[in-house]
Amino acid sequence: MSGSEVFADGLLAGRVALVTGGGTGLGRATAAELLRCGASVVIAGRRADVLEATVATLGEGAGYVAGDIRTEAGAQAIVDDAVSRHGRLDILVNNAGGQYFVPAEGIELKGWRAVWRLNLGGTRRMCEASLPALRAAGGGTIVNVTFSPHNGLPGMTHSGAARAGVEGYTRELAAELFDDDIAVIAAAAGHFDTDALDKYPPTVRAQTAGGVPMQRLGRPEEHAWMVALCASPLRMALSGAVLTVDGARDNFYGGWPPAALTVGEGEVPTEERRPPATR
Ligand SMILES: CCCCCCCCC/C=C/C(=O)SCCNC(=O)CCNC(=O)[C@H](O)C(C)(C)COP(=O)(O)OP(=O)(O)OC[C@H]1O[C@@H](n2cnc3c(N)ncnc32)[C@H](O)[C@@H]1OP(=O)(O)O
Numbered sequence: 001m002s003g004s005e006v007f008a009d010g011l012l013a014g015r016v017a018l019v020t021g022g023g024t025g026l027g028r029a030t031a032a033e034l035l036r037c038g039a040s041v042v043i044a045g046r047r048a049d050v051l052e053a054t055v056a057t058l059g060e061g062a063g064y065v066a067g068d069i070r071t072e073a074g075a076q077a078i079v080d081d082a083v084s085r086h087g088r089l090d091i092l093v094n095n096a097g098g099q100y101f102v103p104a105e106g107i108e109l110k111g112w113r114a115v116w117r118l119n120l121g122g123t124r125r126m127c128e129a130s131l132p133a134l135r136a137a138g139g140g141t142i143v144n145v146t147f148s149p150h151n152g153l154p155g156m157t158h159s160g161a162a163r164a165g166v167e168g169y170t171r172e173l174a175a176e177l178f179d180d181d182i183a184v185i186a187a188a189a190g191h192f193d194t195d196a197l198d199k200y201p202p203t204v205r206a207q208t209a210g211g212v213p214m215q216r217l218g219r220p221e222e223h224a225w226m227v228a229l230c231a232s233p234l235r236m237a238l239s240g241a242v243l244t245v246d247g248a249r250d251n252f253y254g255g256w257p258p259a260a261l262t263v264g265e266g267e268v269p270t271e272e273r274r275p276p277a278t279r
Pocket residue numbers: 097098099100101102108110111112114115118147153154155190191192196197200204205208211
């Protein structure tokens with residue numbers, strides 16, 4: 001595998017990373033970037049065939065373990081596999097997650113719980129299962145992937161609430177782990193171009209790029225660079241932070257100029273200056 005476009009060769013040499021949901025989309029891109037930075041990487045997910053196919057494309061240094069992060073035993077088995085394979089664990093990327101699209105009042109209690117169990121519960125279980133190994137390695141990094149719920153995501157109330165929970169969990173855990181030299185950072189993704197978006201209703205999918213001020217979807221490698229940065233020597237200074245990579249989506253909803261602010265042929269008016277005497 002060739003080197004990183006962003007980071008120095010060998011940035012993560014000798015480190016071992018575990019990426020949940022590493023068989024697809026953002027997790028796959030993250031695994032590839034961590035490998036480029038010199039780490040050994042174990043990817044995890046429920047479908048062995050998907051993981052196996054991804055490992056074949058990732059090449060040397062990559063391995064997989066099939067398992068389910070929603071149970072304590074599942075999370076523990078995933079961590080144990082990574083540690084027994086490489087003898088240590090330095091980086092945990094809690095990337096597995098997701099939800100389904102339905103307006104708030106249509107969310108059944110069972111579905112609400114399923115989304116929480118995966119996103120907040122799975123993240124917590126993986127953190128708890130990994131902490132002994134991270135401590136044994138003398139410190140490390142946990143990156144909790146969320147989506148940015150700061151301005152709400154229509155149709156995803158269950159997940160917005162669960163991801164806000166992940167942010168709170170991240171901040172508190174970070175404070176408790178400073179003395180162990182373990183950084184805990186939330187990576188809040190905006191809208192990224194992965195196959196997972198295909199499952200959303202076509203009308204929802206069609207406007208996702210238009211809802212980003214940057215006016216395009218994020219590229220998986222852009223997200224992966226942020227995760228690699230979180231594992232870099234900057235990690236402790238970032239611990240407890242929520243890093244948002246979203247093409248400015250958190251700032252307002254739409255491209256420039258905002259349609260409601262334009263006059264004439266699309267110009268954005270400017271405010272009258274005060275007369276010099278009152279300035
Ligand atoms: C601005 C906007 C731009 C939006 C467009 C841009 C979005 C970008 C932001 C975010 C993007 C991403 O996260 S993309 C990543 C997406 N990836 C994923 O979602 C993959 C992981 N997701 C999942 O595994 C599932 O969605 C999830 C429900 C969370 C977990 O599955 P489980 O197997 O635990 O649960 P299931 O058994 O399937 O379902 C449990 C219950 O959940 C409910 N349920 C499940 N699917 C349902 C559905 N489609 N419709 C209704 N209800 C459903 C039912 O009550 C189910 O019970 P029964 O009725 O008894 O069956």
